Amino acid sequence: MDVNLLILKPHLSSLMFVMRYNLFQSLLTILLLFSLLTIPVLTKNQQDLNVSSIENAAFYENRHPIHIDSDENFLSIATENEWSGTGTIENPILIQRYSIEGISWLIRIQNIRLHFHILDNYLNTYSSQWAAIQISNSTNFIIERNTILNGTNGIVIYNCSNFSINENIVTDEYSAIQIANCSGPIVVTENSIYDCIGAGIIISSSHGTEENRLVLDNNTISDLRSVGIHILESVYVSVIRNHIQSVRQTGIIMSNREALGSQAAQCVFSFNLMENCNRGLWILASDCTIHGNILMNCSNEGLRLQSSSLENQSTSRNRISWNIFALSESYGVIIEPSCTNNTVLQNDFVHNGISPQANDNGISTVFVDNFYSDHTEPDIDNNQVVDVPYQLAGTTGISDSRPHENPYRNESILIINQMYYSDSPFNALDLMRIAVSSIVSAICVFILIVFVRKRF
Numbered sequence: 001m002d003v004n005l006l007i008l009k010p011h012l013s014s015l016m017f018v019m020r021y022n023l024f025q026s027l028l029t030i031l032l033l034f035s036l037l038t039i040p041v042l043t044k045n046q047q048d049l050n051v052s053s054i055e056n057a058a059f060y061e062n063r064h065p066i067h068i069d070s071d072e073n074f075l076s077i078a079t080e081n082e083w084s085g086t087g088t089i090e091n092p093i094l095i096q097r098y099s100i101e102g103i104s105w106l107i108r109i110q111n112i113r114l115h116f117h118i119l120d121n122y123l124n125t126y127s128s129q130w131a132a133i134q135i136s137n138s139t140n141f142i143i144e145r146n147t148i149l150n151g152t153n154g155i156v157i158y159n160c161s162n163f164s165i166n167e168n169i170v171t172d173e174y175s176a177i178q179i180a181n182c183s184g185p186i187v188v189t190e191n192s193i194y195d196c197i198g199a200g201i202i203i204s205s206s207h208g209t210e211e212n213r214l215v216l217d218n219n220t221i222s223d224l225r226s227v228g229i230h231i232l233e234s235v236y237v238s239v240i241r242n243h244i245q246s247v248r249q250t251g252i253i254m255s256n257r258e259a260l261g262s263q264a265a266q267c268v269f270s271f272n273l274m275e276n277c278n279r280g281l282w283i284l285a286s287d288c289t290i291h292g293n294i295l296m297n298c299s300n301e302g303l304r305l306q307s308s309s310l311e312n313q314s315t316s317r318n319r320i321s322w323n324i325f326a327l328s329e330s331y332g333v334i335i336e337p338s339c340t341n342n343t344v345l346q347n348d349f350v351h352n353g354i355s356p357q358a359n360d361n362g363i364s365t366v367f368v369d370n371f372y373s374d375h376t377e378p379d380i381d382n383n384q385v386v387d388v389p390y391q392l393a394g395t396t397g398i399s400d401s402r403p404h405e406n407p408y409r410n411e412s413i414l415i416i417n418q419m420y421y422s423d424s425p426f427n428a429l430d431l432m433r434i435a436v437s438s439i440v441s442a443i444c445v446f447i448l449i450v451f452v453r454k455r456f
Helices: 003-056 071-080 410-416 428-455
Strands: 061-063 066-068 093-096 098-101 107-110 116-119 122-136 139-144 147-158 161-166 169-180 183-189 192-196 201-204 214-217 220-224 229-232 237-240 243-247 250-255 268-270 273-275 279-283 289-291 294-296 303-305 319-321 324-326 333-335 343-345 348-350 358-360 366-368
Touching: 066 071, 122 139, 147 161, 169 183, 201 214, 229 237, 243 250, 279 294, 324 410, 348 410
Parallel strands: 061 098, 066 107, 093 116, 098 122, 107 122, 116 139, 122 147, 139 161, 147 169, 161 183, 169 192, 169 201, 183 214, 192 220, 201 229, 214 237, 220 243, 229 250, 237 268, 243 273, 250 279, 268 289, 273 294, 279 303, 289 319, 294 324, 303 333, 319 343, 324 348, 333 358, 343 366
Antiparallel strands: none
16 A cells, blocks of 8 residues: 555544534534524414315315304204204313304304303404404303404403313404403413404403413414503403514503503513513503513513503502513613502513613612623622612612622523524524535535545
């Protein structure tokens, strides 16, 4: 064997290993880039597929609208249409697998005490002014896995109790789900609401109790021209784990109507993600818990507390903790005048557009132990607390006396490192550069190997 080749053989093996590693790295990067770029497209296409598949499924029966106005009428229609169920809790009457189209109410039910389920239907109201599903003065029902589109209101419920609205798709409506004058227990969960002109979910003049709350859980709301979730004059409502994005107005608003003089209170807002909204969360209420939410990329502030102009109706005693207020163009939090005794503690304020990142104009507000990305030193005694208080904006002149040196939540660290985005943890353009660089590097190594082999 050629002496030169013997000398180069170890180096040649190393070059082969580098070439294989670079090719593997390139392939892995390309696959990752492709998956990230296609996720949003697949999600939207899947939504369209769900609508199309339900509309065209062979087991869906076309029929005229359903109107029911009493228990006796319900049993008669159920018998006539051979619906299963007897109306008991163990054996509810099922209205299912229908395709109903029209310019009026498609399913209208009132004055019912029997147990019933409305599930797996396709409802198209052709831009009419009526609701696809309207239920009033009734109890003990479930609305589940329906697809509703092209109307003024998707689902309207009033004067009802003990019901749930689950896993429905509502699109191209004015407002998707409205619940008024109802009482708990009520559960609205895992619904997909998008491309609506008005609000996603409206809860008005409704009440739960500490044991039987009104629960809005794990709903996905996107691409609305109005509000994601609006809670009006309601008490004991829990809004948890919802994802609200690309809403032109406020992600979640809780308000009172001054003409009626009532006030929403005792509500919980926890672990919601609100992004790319005009404002993340707007509260005109008292005794609420706001915990564990992420409010980011808002064109205004992340959270606003504001009092009613009515006498003795200030926004008071709200506890705001362990939230992330990030990347908004204005403040992370604004507290308006006349708000009293609100507490803001152990939150992460990350790279919001205005510094200081919080603005307080209230009365007896407490800001303590929060993290501020623009105020992380000095900490001479290494106790994880910045030695200099964080001065807030606003008329009160207060400061956070114990600004935390480090973020409380891992998501905040990712945001700070510019590795957290709404749809993926990486910047697609950066991944493309990495992929191109890796491919060029692999090609160069391959050419070098071929040259060495031919030369020796």
